[in-house]
Amino acid sequence: MKPDFDLSIILARIEQATKDFPKAAMFELAERGYNSLFEQLISCIISIRTFDETTIPVSLKLFKVARTPEALLQLSPQKLSELLYGSTYPEQKAYTMLGIAQTAIQKYNGELPADFDKLIEMKGVGPKCANLALGVATGLAAISVDIHVHRVVNRWGFIQANTPEKTLKLLEAKVPVNYWVDINRLLMPFGKHICTGTLPKCSTCPVLQFCEQVGVTTHR
Known part of the structure; x- marks a missing residue:
């Protein structure tokens, strides 16, 4: 150094x-109003091994149908996979998201906890997504x-x-x-x-x- x-x-x-370049996907989505912890975490799952140019439109397509854990669980794995088409591993991500939504409802009354350790306990949620979602959605230092x-x-x-x-x-x-x-x-x-x-x-x-x-x- x-x-x-x-x-x-x-x-x-x-x-x-x-300042004239596109914002990182999660920050762009937050500016568009998709700034709940659940939405940010779901979008980050979409972004894994996927370019921002794809992450943003796929997230927007999904959020037209489901923006909450309850709404997401109304989708079958097959339907959710179809909505995630364009991102990498859509089937795997669909099951990860359904697991997150189920955990949110069963353990946290539908609201994900603003807690790094509790987020990474969920299958498919790594440190990168946990910290990014927390930082953008809650302002928590991460x-x-x-x-x-x-x-x-x-x-x-x-x-x-x-x-x-x-x-x-x-x-x-x-x-x-x-x-x-x-x-x-x-x-x-x-x-x-x-x-x-x-x-x-x-x-x-x-x-x-x-x-x-x-x-x-x-x-x-």
């Missing part, structure tokens, strides 16, 4: 640099690490970890709590459009001065 590394400056510059966040912070030299799970733990230890939700909100579009996996746009990057360019061999 470079001596002048300043996360507050970095995030401010990234916010300005990414860091969500996807492939973009993992790549960017390790490329900076800010974190040294070989898996997103390890990156998450290190970020939680190093990043001030007031920046936790912004980590995914800002680094996802930054990693998708500027600090890309191959040929990152280093020559025009707003935070190049802070970056160690770890692993970068060629760039634009």
Whole structure:
């Protein structure tokens, strides 16, 4: 990590640099009014191994039919799978969502708990989705690490970890709590459009001065 590394400056510059790019899917859906914890968690399940360009329309299609656990349980696995068409593994995701909806009703009176440990107890809900849903829907301080966040912070030299799970733990230890939700909100579009996996746009990057360019061999 470079001596002048300043996360507050970095995030401010990234916010300005990414303002014209599409928002990360969960944040875009929240702005459209789909901001309950249940809706955010369901959308995050849809997003697994699926591009945002698909996640958003598939989520919107589903929410026209079902926005609550009760409404979701009115759908058969087959019908739900059809609504999820376009995302990866729609059949598997359908059963995951039905399980979440059933747990919400049977254990929590239809309202998912704003509790990380209780969310990841549900089959198919991992740390990334639990934290992202909590951060967006409830404002609870939570860091969500996807492939973009993992790549960017390790490329900076800010974190040294070989898996997103390890990156998450290190970020939680190093990043001030007031920046936790912004980590995914800002680094996802930054990693998708500027600090890309191959040929990152280093020559025009707003935070190049802070970056160690770890692993970068060629760039634009």
